[in-house]
Structures are given as structure tokens and as C-alpha cells.
Amino acid sequence: GKLYINEVYMFSVDKMYDILFTESQFMREFLEQRRFSDVVYHSWKKEDTGNQTREIMYTISLSNPLAPKTATVTETQTLHKASQVSECYIIDAEVITHDVPYHDYFYTLNRYMLTRVAKNKCRLRVSAELRYRKQPWGLVKGFIERNFWSGLDEYFRYLELELSKVQLVLSEPHKQS
Ligand code: YK8
Structure with a gap:
């Protein structure tokens, strides 16, 4: 696995949850800029385990000459039952990219961990893992890994950048009228 974000933000943990896990303006604009389209959110459902899960479907555009121009994606998010409003949220997202070469491998x-640091301060920790369904042979494995990590690096670098901007907007002092 790889740790992508481990940062403290100057707004509440509930605000961070709203930004990342509801159909927020932030997420709408973010996905638009990343050229994600046909986004369909299904609602959260309670499982027997006490966790909640939901599915999100979307289409991504790719610029890799070896991949098709677009690919459909299914993202299954699990909100762990250990999560507590205003304290912490733990979300696992399993992402399946259909239509790309070797997608069946x-x-x-x-994993997103959102924790309260203070009333208007939270920590966001995001890590990612590449998981195999079947063992690819060496050449294919190298090929998948290069493309996989470069795609993820770019996505999370951009997410971190956009989140730091939110922080600036939200911490602007309110003008007195
Ligand atoms: C989620 C991981 C790999 C995939 C991609 C595969 C190319 C393979 C082609 C080679 C395009 C939003 C990625 C980056 C697409 C985007 C996925 C996102 C960023 C073999 C020729 C989508 C998080 C996420 C997880 C996995 C990412 C894919 O919230 O390289």
C-alpha cells in the first residue's frame, strides 16, 4: 500500500465528511474537472455487520494510448460501524475499473480515515492498495503497476491540492457589514 494524504485541515471532521462523501459542490466540481461523467450515486444501505455500504458508478476518460478513451468504474464504499459523528469516519472504497486492459486482474x-483534532480541525488520512484477483505474469504485472500508481498519484495529488483550497476559503475572516 501507499499513504497518499496525511494532513490536518482547519475545518471540522463533519465538514470533511460532507465534502468527500456527500454529493457536495466540491465533489461535483472536482469530478467534473477530472473529466468523470455519468456519475450515479446509490444510497447507503445498512449491512448485517452494522457497516453501511453504497455504490457509485461513473465513466472516466483516459489518455493512455494503450487504453480505450473511456472506462466505466464501480466504486463500493463501506462506512465502518466504528465511525462516530463529530469524532471519526472510516471509509473503505473498493474501485473496479472495467474496460481497461487487464481489468480482470x-x-x-x-481507505479514508477522518478524525477530529479539535472543534474546527480534522485529520485526513488516505491510503491505497493494489489488489490482485489473479496472479499476472511478470511483464503484465510491471505494466499494470506502472499505470496503476501513476494514475493514482495524479488523482490524489490533485485531491490534496483542491482540499487545501477549501481550507483557505473556509478560513477567510467574515467581513463586517
Ligand atoms: C476513485 C487505478 C488504475 C486506473 C488506470 C488503469 C489504466 C490501466 C491501463 C493500462 C486508468 C476514483 C485508475 C488510475 C483510474 C482512476 C481510479 C480512481 C482514481 C494497463 C494500459 C477513480 C479512486 C480511484 C481508484 C483507482 C484509479 C485507477 O475514487 O490507471
């Missing part, structure tokens, strides 16, 4: 597991 791998999927992605991302």
Missing part, C-alpha cells in the same frame, strides 16, 4: 482498495 486487479482492483483498488482505498
Whole structure:
């Protein structure tokens, strides 16, 4: 696995949850800029385990000459039952990229941990793992890994950048009228 974000933000943990895990303006604009389209959110469902899960479907555009121009994606998010409003949220996201070469070999597991630091301060920790469904041979494995990590690096670098901007907007002092 790889740790992508481990940062403290100057807004509440509930705000961070709203930004990342509801159909927020932030997420709408972010996905639009990343050229994600046909986004369909299904609602959260309670499982027997006490966790909640939901599915999100979307289409991504790719610029790799070896891949098709677009690919459909299914992201299954699990909100762990250990999560507590205003304290912490733990979300696992299993991401399946259909339509890309070797798509039947791998999927992605991302883990988001949102924790309260103070009333208007939270920590976001995001890590990602490449998981195999079947063992690829050496050449294919190298090929998948290069493309996989470069795609994820770019996505999370951009997410971190956009989140730091939110922080600036939200911490602007309110003008007195
Ligand atoms: C989620 C991991 C691999 C995939 C991609 C595969 C190319 C393979 C082609 C080679 C395009 C939003 C990625 C980056 C697409 C985007 C996925 C996102 C960023 C073999 C020729 C989508 C998080 C996420 C997880 C996995 C990412 C894919 O919230 O390289």
C-alpha cells in the first residue's frame, strides 16, 4: 500500500465528511474537472455487520494510448460501524475499473480515515492498495503497476491540492457589514 494524504485541515471532521462523501459542490466540481461523467450515486444501505455500504458508478476518460478513451468504474464504499459523528469516519472504497486492459486482474482498495483534532480541525488520512484477483505474469504485472500508481498519484495529488483550497476559503475572516 501507499499513504497518499496525511494532513490536518482547519475545518471540522463533519465538514470533511460532507465534502468527500456527500454529493457536495466540491465533489461535483472536482469530478467534473477530472473529466468523470455519468456519475450515479446509490444510497447507503445498512449491512448485517452494522457497516453501511453504497455504490457509485461513473465513466472516466483516459489518455493512455494503450487504453480505450473511456472506462466505466464501480466504486463500493463501506462506512465502518466504528465511525462516530463529530469524532471519526472510516471509509473503505473498493474501485473496479472495467474496460481497461487487464481489468480482470486487479482492483483498488482505498481507505479514508477522518478524525477530529479539535472543534474546527480534522485529520485526513488516505491510503491505497493494489489488489490482485489473479496472479499476472511478470511483464503484465510491471505494466499494470506502472499505470496503476501513476494514475493514482495524479488523482490524489490533485485531491490534496483542491482540499487545501477549501481550507483557505473556509478560513477567510467574515467581513463586517
Ligand atoms: C476513485 C487505478 C488504475 C486506473 C488506470 C488503469 C489504466 C490501466 C491501463 C493500462 C486508468 C476514483 C485508475 C488510475 C483510474 C482512476 C481510479 C480512481 C482514481 C494497463 C494500459 C477513480 C479512486 C480511484 C481508484 C483507482 C484509479 C485507477 O475514487 O490507471
